Amino acid sequence: MIVELFGPPAVGKTTCAFRLAAALRARGHRVDLLMSLRPGEQREGPTCDPTLPAARRLLRPIYLLGADLRHAAQHREHVAAAWHMLAAMPPRSPLWSIRLYRYLLHLHCAWEAAARAPYLVLIDQGFVQAIASLVLLSGCRNEARIDRELTTLPRPDLLIGLQSPAAVLRQRLAERLPAQGWLERWLELSVEENLRFAAVLADLATRLRRQGRSPVWLSSPYDDVDEKVVARIEQILPAQPDRHGVRENRHAPARRRGGAP
Template sequence: MIIELFGPPCVGKTTLARHLATRLRERGHAAQLMLSYRPAEQCSSDGPGNPNRMPRHAPPTLRRLARPIVEMLALARQPSVISNELGGAINLVKMLRPKSVFWSIRLSQYLSRLSNSWRHASEIDGVMLFDQAFVQAICSLILLGRVKDEALIAQALELTPKPDLLIRIESPRNILEARLRRRQSGQSAAERLLEFDLQTNLELIEIVERVDALLRQRGRKVTCVASLEQGSLDGAAELIEMQLAAMSGTRRAEAVMR
């Protein structure tokens, strides 16, 4: 079972993913994490496709740059796999083409690696949590390509793999802005070159809302949770656990009826 989270920057996607994984494990579930990687954090993905970690003493920017290289080299050992996954990634990037060549290349390789991780996740038992995946990537492509065509965005959403449970995390704009400012104040100049600036990050709030609306219009179920403090984290995790239990019960009933 795959759970995918999405939301604007600094909304708490990774925090909730970790919190939920811990709760699920405490209740006896096999839960694994596939986390996006921020240079100031030690990569802690424990799911399939996790690259060899850089040493903790390595500079944050080096760790950020090294991860895609390591993962793409691992993919290169499987020519048929990389051909399919790179092809799909390039098609998606072409559809919602960023105006920057740098970001086109960067997102193409990111989506290739994500496709590989997703393929592995779909083959395992238990719960796999992605703190961000294809929906988040499409939000970034919309931003970078200044895409206004909702039919085109909907087509891109249809082309991507679907999780069993899609979770949108939201938080008030003023809280997100304060978190973003704190994050950026702790980054080096080199790290900031690899990130969107404050205003660009804030533009993603409206884009996430647009994508959420498109998903719902097309019958996709999206669970919306808040991310404010520990209490809201517990409430969000409890809601998600209830949905997982309901889905598991439905699947067991369907299996009995076959």
């Protein structure tokens, strides 16, 4: 079971994913997280060398690529699918092409395992986010091509879109800058480029809605995760076995005694 989040940079996808997971675990559900943390968010302490996050950003994809290629050797369809997505809307920058191909290959490999899992997997940046990156970095304006790529995406059991006012996003993006070294800034998009994600994602959401895949929307801050969203997620979860081994959906309508529904 897969719940996929998407939203512009600095909207709080990682924060929301952790809070949704905590709310669902508090209700007794098993939840795994497939995260795409920015290197700057993994820094420990203010005295950390600012070049380390950028170095991790350069080296981590190489490490993960090796694992993904070993998996892809047995599942060649993932290699072809990732290449097809990249070739449909190739980024202008060769560096971004390499980084996005690695991410798409890793996402295809991880998605297959998540789809088979008998429990919930929360993905903070999935295929919708990847398409937004491709649209933005390639400058693609071919509407038919964008619609076609959205149609062929693997589908989650639930799609959640996150949104926040542009002024809030701008402030959060600006607050990241002092903590970044020059190398990490070179690897990052500019504040203005990151802000353009909101418009691209809003357009993708409209296209998804026309295809019958309307997202559930959440607005930041996520201090109190919307109970309606948690309930919506619980509706797609498999039934939980009770103490006698019988699978029982705790959220299904109760039946009256006597056998009548």
